[in-house]
Amino acid sequence: MKAGVIGLGYWGPNLVRNFLSTPGIDGVVVCDKDESQLAKIRQKFPMVETVGDLEGLLKRDDVTACAVATPISTHHPIGMKVLQAGRHLLLEKPMAASTAECDELINTAEQKNLRLMVDHTFIYNGAVRKVKELVDDGTVGDILYFDSVRVNLGLFQHDSNVIWDLAPHDISIMDHLMDERPVAVSATGMSHFNGFEDMAYMTVHFAGNKMAHFHVNWISPVKIRQILLGGTKHMVVYDDMEPSEKVKVYDKGVEIHEREEVYKALVQYRTGDMHSPKIDQSEALSRMTGEFVSAINEGRAPLTDGISGRTVVSVLEAADRSLRAGGSRVEITG
Secondary structure (H helix, E strand, O other): OEEEEEOOOOOHHHHHHHHHOOOOOOEEEEEOOOHHHHHHHHHHOOOOEEEOOHHHHHOOOOEEEEEEOOOHHHHHHHHHHHHHOOOEEEEEOOOOOOHHHHHHHHHHHHHOOOOEEEEOHHHHOHHHHHHHHHHHOOOOOOEEEEEEEEEEEOOOOOOOOHHHHHHHHHHHHHHHHOOOOEEEEEEEEEOOOOOOOOEEEEEEEEOOOOEEEEEEEOEEEEEEEEEEEEEOOOEEEEEOOOOOOOEEEEEEEEEEEEOOOOOOEEEEEEEEEEEOOOOOOOOHHHHHHHHHHHHHHHOOOOOOEHHHHHHHHHHHHHHHHHHHOOOOOEEOOO
16 A cells, blocks of 8 residues: 655654555655645655645545644544545544544544544553553552653644643553543643743543643753653653663552551551663654554554544643633543
């Protein structure tokens, strides 16, 4: 099959590069309204074909699947055109600007028996896959909390706030690791420059006795990409800025000892060893494009399907409502 890539901004060329090396892809056709962007991609990848408009791309019978790497507001209209043209669809994160748009994309893909995938790239990252393995094999135990920090200086977006820009990565990781769906969100943030919140704190609530917290910031003097996962057996730190030991597993935690005295329980801390497991170093985006092609060939839902994409958007929507309500807890609907 040939793959189409729509949009050649920041992320589009990375998709082109990985599709070109993905088994099962016989060629790549790129689409962008900006002729200078098309010229750049032809110079970098002489083997690609280029078209200047979406209609020209979708008229080609040899293009089986399309990846959309355009601004969030365009994901739904472009995605719907791709699906209605009978092409499998890969959308950049976040999947769409609302859950209503997500639902229409999901329903259309189901009606036409097409694969719909969201590029939650970090799910295919070797470090995240290792943490998922530690959760699934019982090493972590029951998850108590998920805590993430994703901060840096820039890049300011002109059509979304910092939550919509940075939080989708870690929300998708949270959804991948935790076996419960979030039920509510509380969020606070501030805007200092362009009318969109450039720093924010978000708490995601679950029905069970667990929670998740997110700190995102465009105006931090340092770049931090870190997740803490607390479990009843072990605790895990995933630091994406670490050059080698990105995942560290700590034999630390809290133990409750029953007592017969006036205090019924005694809380004690457990401190043991730390180890850093070996991580698969293969490129996450390459694994993602491979999963997309495999899902198409096997006629199955991809790992990061439309449902997972909708979950992320539902959290983002609730966070926006909470921001407007001064940080009040907002239930996730639908």
